[in-house]
Amino acid sequence: MSFTLYTDKSPSGEVVTVTAMCRVGNKLWLGDSAGRVSVYHASSCSLSWSVCVWEVVGGAPSACTAMLPLQRLQRVALALECGRFYLCACAGHVYSWAPAQAHLL
Secondary structure, three states, rough: OOOOOOOOOOOOEEEOEEEEEEOOOEEEEEOOOEEEEEEEEEEOOEEEEEEEEEEEEEEOOOOEEEEEEEEHHHHEEEOOOOOOEEEEEEOEEEEEEEEEHHOOO
């Protein structure tokens, strides 16, 4: 089985590589060098959904550097190269992005 990212070029034309990955249940979350998160079904390798983080939350494109599933919180922690940190939730095709400090107070 092999995974193919939704696209293989960033908006600037650079090659996109997977830079972070984690498993959440039967799904694989992949973060890439273009700041995109793609979620695949582990059993079929089919794309469930994909989103460019910077298009949702604003700011400039920044690579995903780390992803960690937080099962108790039902979230995925996402760190970007620019220093931003988010707690992400996904239920089907509905996803939310929130700055981490909002949830840590």
